[in-house]
Amino acid sequence: MDLQLSPQHLAFREEVRGWLAANADRPWREVLRGSTATEDSLIEARRVWQRKLHGAGYLGMDWPAEWGGRGGGPVEQAILETELIEADAPPILNTLGIGLLGPALIHHGSEEQRRRFIPPMLAAEEIWCQGFSEPGSGSDLASLKASAVLDGDDFILNGQKVWTTFGPWADWIFVLARTDGKDRYGGISFILCKLDTPGITVRPLRQITGESEFGEVFFEDARVPRTNLVGEIGEGWRIAMTVLAYERGAISFTQAVQYGRDLGRLATACKEIGRTGSAVREKLGRLLVENEVMRANGIRTLANFADGKAPGAESSIEKVYWSEFDQRFRETALDLLGPGGQLVRTSPEARDDCDWARQFLWSRAETIFSGSSEVQRNIIAKRVLKLPQDPR
């Protein structure tokens, strides 16, 4: 066992810290509370920040240098993310492009596709959204119905996608579409579509938080060149699953850093408002301990990554853990703070350390998206515990 960062990794962390000290903008939570902040201005701020990070070579940490990456590994990526969280830096804009599509193109795309799509993706010139879920296909993703029919050199797309993060601001969408109605998994293909293609309509979808980070995308005889197919026809499901495994990564590790930061703020807030009794301390203590255990899970996964072990279905355990912790944490925060914790961030008496109300509402989404807790537990039961399956 060795959980220590290597001298190279420590050096990389120093480098990132130095760069952030010189280049970081004002803390993102302050930007969010700014009186002039709008959804559009925040999108722009994220675009600008992404370009700055890209300019410094901090995007695509673990991609080959050839594709604008740094050729680093998951440990470098985790170190970078940790430092970004500690600095309260803005999130980048092209999260799904860089988090999902980039790896998909690097592993499954053609040389030409990589050359065409990766540079503008990194430079936040083309923003990507994800078209996987459909109104009738959430947890049971493989039942998706949106169709792509070959017509000469084009696919003709029909159907509807939903929960397309950044739908409203995106330029492109990567879509899972059905190219064979009979083959449940093998009948799905992975296709790239420009959102201004005739026949494609985007509608923002307002959420419980009042924001519209998601959208719906409608396809009506939208014509997309066949060259936008990633991999082969019918390979879409396999590509998507590989790529979603990336999304999970060593997420417990970075989540623990973020929760640790917010938990420290909650502990400080409790002191400030005089809540120091043993009941309050026990609640904080439980959250602290659970977060440390999440960190241990993250360290273990990261060490396994670094040791050359790919994560398997165990990543479902991490997803369940952090998403359900998120709900307990955000709920406890509101319990401890009282009604003041329910204020929206622009309200005069709202605390400026964290947007507690928004995080509370948002926490309900964590156990639903990227595979609900129910789906994750099915996966654990089937693939890790190998329990007998319902004969149906």
Place this chain on the structure above:
Amino acid sequence: MDLQLSPQHLAFREEVRGWLAANADRPWREVLRGSTATEDSLIEARRVWQRKLHGAGYLGMDWPAEWGGRGGGPVEQAILETELIEADAPPILNTLGIGLLGPALIHHGSEEQRRRFIPPMLAAEEIWCQGFSEPGSGSDLASLKASAVLDGDDFILNGQKVWTTFGPWADWIFVLARTDGKDRYGGISFILCKLDTPGITVRPLRQITGESEFGEVFFEDARVPRTNLVGEIGEGWRIAMTVLAYERGAISFTQAVQYGRDLGRLATACKEIGRTGSAVREKLGRLLVENEVMRANGIRTLANFADGKAPGAESSIEKVYWSEFDQRFRETALDLLGPGGQLVRTSPEARDDCDWARQFLWSRAETIFSGSSEVQRNIIAKRVLKLPQDPR
């Protein structure tokens, strides 16, 4: 709405209190801790107490007077039980006879069976145990395999029963046995067997608590007269289900009285050992509130009983509630008391207010017996919520 006891009920309560003041033995928890207490001596004490209660006319509260009952209703029964708990009286010995078999005979037995079996049951001269579960048939009770084959005027019984409460001390057992191998529910009959019948063997079964309140009963070609059949051949399942509904009764009401008593003792214990911080108070407060809500559930059921409404599948809600509360309560008690709470009752430093360790261990059984929490939730989903059933 009227949740007040009627003047008659209040008068009955006064009567019971008066009788208990004059007749109650020393508190049962003191008897249990006595240095000379053995399993046998405790059984005898319960027998003596049952006879005393019977002599005073307090057994079979809601049975017709003709059968030794008092012709009272569920409210009188609940009042009686409440006062017995408050007085920390011993439990009666023939719980299953009087709780289950008595009602079964009154509703489904023959005149002759009632005359033969009810008087010695009430007088604790014949102690009954229940033969429903089998090693292979717990939650799925209807899959039971013990067989009863008619041979002239006798049934010949084969098979094995388990979890027969008081098996080791009982004189008789009422058994569900299969009289038709093809009809899952309609192939089950309800038969009374004397335990000293040749071919019947009883083996005590030691539990997690170290006690042997349960036993196993083996049948090997045991010959039982056909006149011991209750109801018709094939009616056993229906009889058992009616009778189990009795077992549930207004149980939340009396459970809340008992938990309230023990909770008060825990609160006192916490004060005595100086545990008065807000973390301790919050835990006690939650238990107190949950118990009051259980009491409200019990009052509602009792009022509905008194109002002539039979309880339906909703009784499953009460079972889940009190059994899972029991686990939370007993576990919290040990958390609050610390290692001292784990002492067995005869240990020199053990508290004499309650046998906390035994109650903690026993609490694990509550969610298993009389229909596990899983089975109860299945029932709620199917019969109350009417959710679509798995097509299998």
Place this chain on the structure above:
Amino acid sequence: MRFELSEDQALLRSSTRDFCQRELPIDKTRVVMEQSKDGYEPGMWRSFADMGYLGLLLPESVGGQVLGAIELAVVMEEMGRVCVPGPYLDAVLAASVLATAGGHEQLLAEIVSGRKLVVLARDDSPYRGNRAEPTRFSDGRVRGTKYFVPFGARADALLVVTSDGLVLVDAPGNMTALETMDQGQRFVAVALDHPATFVGPLSLLERIDQIGAVGAAAMLLGVMDRTLEITLDYVRTREAFGRPIGAFQVLQHRMADMLLRAESSRSAVYRGAWCCDTRVVETALACASAKAYAGDAARYVCGQAIQLHGGIGFTWELDLHFFFKRAKTLEQRYGATEAQLENALAAAGY
């Protein structure tokens, strides 16, 4: 003994349910919640007056209905089922205090008829446990700052809780909106240094705190009940993996747990209301228990309703989020869970 409502009470329930379905469907109140500046609709309020809801607990002399906590619980439960926005419970509680204090017939008649709104101003800080300067009343003036005054921007007068007793003050103009995540409940902060009149001692709060707890718990019950109904409808039709999702055992057990909490809340709410009306010794314990339990129960039920709906449950378009947010607001108000646990312990003498 009888748990069922009396004939009159059952009639009140059915007329209230009709009224709520007709006048207050979420489709309609949604506009108030989303677009109205104050989250308040005078027309709705007048219809409350017409139905007699505003004078439910008040004497006949001021136009009241002379009803009790059970009837209030019935109305609150039905209002919870449609997640009504507005300060209904606040108005009822403030009026109750004025009626008990005596000598406010004129104002009470205006409250009952919906022409005036008076609400309680209690919180000395927006954050729980914060030691702030208490509000004081002396020399005919009330001084201090109050937070989370419900619908203060629309109130004609405030019934202010000071360490010197309850005082009545005309609603000042200088209020600051405190926007929270619940669009159906609006609050203000108000800095007071105004002439006020003494209403009575703090002991007046004891009874309305019990009634308020039961009323809020009843609304939580309505919220749970309706949320569970919506969810049951959804899981019966929505399919995944080739069957209605309501056939999955894990979801079935989850809904059994939701039902357990809703039904147990029902027992506790109506027992608490009956205790209030009968003024038995266990009233304080019963009311505190009902509120503390229903608050936690609604948090569970509404949270799981979203979970069982999946992504769609998380959208603004669906009504679920209004219920979810209301559950949280109610859990923290009218005696937050933490405070009710202490009330219960005190009542039990622990």
Place this chain on the structure above:
Amino acid sequence: MRFELSEDQALLRSSTRDFCQRELPIDKTRVVMEQSKDGYEPGMWRSFADMGYLGLLLPESVGGQVLGAIELAVVMEEMGRVCVPGPYLDAVLAASVLATAGGHEQLLAEIVSGRKLVVLARDDSPYRGNRAEPTRFSDGRVRGTKYFVPFGARADALLVVTSDGLVLVDAPGNMTALETMDQGQRFVAVALDHPATFVGPLSLLERIDQIGAVGAAAMLLGVMDRTLEITLDYVRTREAFGRPIGAFQVLQHRMADMLLRAESSRSAVYRGAWCCDTRVVETALACASAKAYAGDAARYVCGQAIQLHGGIGFTWELDLHFFFKRAKTLEQRYGATEAQLENALAAAGY
């Protein structure tokens, strides 16, 4: 970075697992737990000495293995898997204190070879939070009463925690057995007014409290792991309603939750052990977290294991109850959850 055990550590695991399966199956230790007066078997203890377990953390000079917390965790985890009775961790911790204090070579050599047993005596009251008279050391005598001294009846000497530091006293004869529900752990109370020798200041406890927390958490991990294995075997074969009960979704999700807790405990235990050995700043937080989490986790896993077995899970015949009881004992000892939460908060500066 690497989470896997080193080759030597992996060898220790496999040899310990072999040893435990061969020498310490529950069938065999059951006799000790059920019938032995002291819950202690000298033969078992000698075999611990032969395997080098008793000197695991000690220097070579006294016959020790000079290993660390990771190796201790490996051994404790394996012992947890067979629910070993006896004072192993207690002996290791007491020896560690003596070794750090220095000057006890003779005694340590006898401990390592299994000829002598020394355990810590800490608790001033059987009940948590009880303000009892503290034990004192003055004029060469130790005075006070100690409770829950593990296997005190078999100890040759006690390492007593007094408010004046740690002192060593020959085990007195006048001990009172404190029988608890865990047959594998035996305790005594002992009234002290005996000559004793000073060992060192209370600060000696700091490090062994961390090692003790990790060691106990590791045993809890072994307990969970084995309990889950037993349960998985059972649900794969036991049938109800025409299929293996392991096919029911509710039970599947329950077991997924059991696995989540066991695996998360594993991460926390070995991270904590690594921190102890590396002496990094996060050691205190990591150790407290591992123990607090594993205690709660084992309570859940062992409780649910009984539930999933149904009635049979509740019998003395099945081994499950030994694991269930041990989980509870361990959760309350070596820093109970409540104390570990405070340790964690203090370490984080909250």
